[in-house]
Amino acid sequence: MLEHLADNSAVPSWAVLRSAPLGSVVLAAHDREFGLVAGQAVTPGAASADRLVGADVRRSPIFLPDGSLFGELIGIPGIGSSNSTGATDDMISDGSLVELFAASIGALYGSEIAIARDRRTLALLAAPADTLTGLATRQAWERQLREEELRCTGLGTQAGVIVVELDELRTHNEIHGHESGDVQIRNAAQIVTEATGIHFTARVTGNVIGAILAAAGPTEVAAIERAVRQALSSAGIPAAIGTGQRTTVTGLRGAVAEAMAAVAAIQVVQRQAPATSAIAAANSHLVEALDRGMIRAYFQPIVDLRSGEVVTIEALARWQAEDGVREPDLFLPQLAEAGLLGALFDRILDDGLEHLAEFRHIAPRLTLAVNFEFDTIPDSGLLDGIRKRLEFYSLPTESLAIELSERQTFDLPAQIRDQLAEVAAAGVQLTLDDFGTGFASLETLTSLPITG
Numbered sequence: 299m300l301e302h303l304a305d306n307s308a309v310p311s312w313a314v315l316r317s318a319p320l321g322s323v324v325l326a327a328h329d330r331e332f333g334l335v336a337g338q339a340v341t342p343g344a345a346s347a348d349r350l351v352g353a354d355v356r357r358s359p360i361f362l363p364d365g366s367l368f369g370e371l372i373g374i375p376g377i378g379s380s381n382s383t384g385a386t387d388d389m390i391s392d393g394s395l396v397e398l399f400a401a402s403i404g405a406l407y408g409s410e411i412a413i414a415r416d417r418r419t420l421a422l423l424a425a426p427a428d429t430l431t432g433l434a435t436r437q438a439w440e441r442q443l444r445e446e447e448l449r450c451t452g453l454g455t456q457a458g459v460i461v462v463e464l465d466e467l468r469t470h471n472e473i474h475g476h477e478s479g480d481v482q483i484r485n486a487a488q489i490v491t492e493a494t495g496i497h498f499t500a501r502v503t504g505n506v507i508g509a510i511l512a513a514a515g516p517t518e519v520a521a522i523e524r525a526v527r528q529a530l531s532s533a534g535i536p537a538a539i540g541t542g543q544r545t546t547v548t549g550l551r552g553a554v555a556e557a558m559a560a561v562a563a564i565q566v567v568q569r570q571a572p573a574t575s576a577i578a579a580a581n582s583h584l585v586e587a588l589d590r591g592m593i594r595a596y597f598q599p600i601v602d603l604r605s606g607e608v609v610t611i612e613a614l615a616r617w618q619a620e621d622g623v624r625e626p627d628l629f630l631p632q633l634a635e636a637g638l639l640g641a642l643f644d645r646i647l648d649d650g651l652e653h654l655a656e657f658r659h660i661a662p663r664l665t666l667a668v669n670f671e672f673d674t675i676p677d678s679g680l681l682d683g684i685r686k687r688l689e690f691y692s693l694p695t696e697s698l699a700i701e702l703s704e705r706q707t708f709d710l711p712a713q714i715r716d717q718l719a720e721v722a723a724a725g726v727q728l729t730l731d732d733f734g735t736g737f738a739s740l741e742t743l744t745s746l747p748i749t750g
Contacts, residue, residue, distance in 0.1 A: 316454030517679030695725030
């Protein structure tokens with residue numbers, strides 16, 4: 299199709315671009331002079347990247363059969379040789395032929411994506427199985443990595459990897475015997491399989507389980523990692539969990555290396571404060587409290603002293619335990635140690651927005667303030683998660699304020715700082731809680747887009 303457009307129109311260069319989080323990726327391009335080029339970062343020809351934004355560029359969106367946007371078909375004039383065929387621009391002047399070709403390309407890519415999904419399912423079913431866990435073997439894992447990398451390159455799709463290493467399996471075997479250890483890894487395999495759904499899972503080594511998260515972006519990878527972590531913690535199975543995201547530069551191998559590096563970093567921290575069965579039981583209790591809604595939002599009004607009007611409600615985390623209501627200082631350190639601060643933030647945010655949607659029927663301008671909490675490994679889906687929750691409750695972005703403590707302004711990783719800046723740019727307020735009670739200076743107010 300690209301060759302036909304290039305050879306039979308006055309536009310000499312055509313390309314199929316796949317939408318991607320960090321910018322479009324060229325899947326295939328054809329230039330009348332340079333021929334067919336596939337999988338390039340930009341279209342062929344000198345200074346072609348600069349010409350992509352020109353007024354004369356022909357563009358038509360490419361939609362998959364399910365209606366989702368796949369990318370676009372573009373034509374770039376003036377890159378290749380002159381129109382030796384003598385063709386005019388009439389064939390694309392009204393855009394009808396370009397739109398027809400774009401629709402055809404969308405249908406073809408839709409078929410390829412469906413075929414790739416079916417092949418993954420068949421590969422999972424046909425893969426040699428580990429006799430203990432029923433997961434795919436290391437050899438099948440290596441083969442699937444190669445095949446998925448080819449699919450990602452050909453279709454321009456995203457992919458991620460999650461790696462789960464059972465920290466205390468060797469010690470467990472020594473204390474309780476190998477049969478007990480076998481039960482533990484079988485249970486872990488079942489948990490990972492259920493949490494990752496249709497994705498390809500394998501027993502990579504004796505105590506390492508891996509999953510290839512096909513067509514998964516950072517938000518889905520983070521959500522799956524959280525589900526795996528919480529499920530393993532609920533089952534009392536100590537594990538170090540790492541994730542990696544494929545890029546066009548590093549490929550899936552790079553994602554695996556990123557995930558393994560994350561596991562190694564977690565284990566360094568765990569060796570400094572070794573986990574015990576008592577800690578595992580406590581972590582399980584924390585997850586249960588979050589899942590069952592025992593840790594939930596209590597609301598404190600913030601009043602405009604000039605009018606006496608309640609303008610904001612602040613969502614405060616409280617644990618309704620059997621012995622009464624527990625304040626955060628009694629459970630926040632344990633949540634931080636268990637890597638559940640992100641889950642706490644999600645829980646309080648959901649609870650707060652649900653109540654805010656109800657309260658705004660009475661006070662339409664009411665806003666919600668939520669204390670920001672994050673785990674050691676930042677969640678790259680912060681903005682996307684907030685947007686989806688606001689859309690679900692039909693609330694505008696300006697109805698939410700994220701509160702940061704003075705301590706956090708000193709400890710924020712660069713990645714989290716950048717994500718908070720994106721959140722603020724989207725319209726969510728960022729406020730500094732208890733400013734001046736610690737060591738913060740006025741310079742702190744300029745380090746982030748603070749609004750209050």
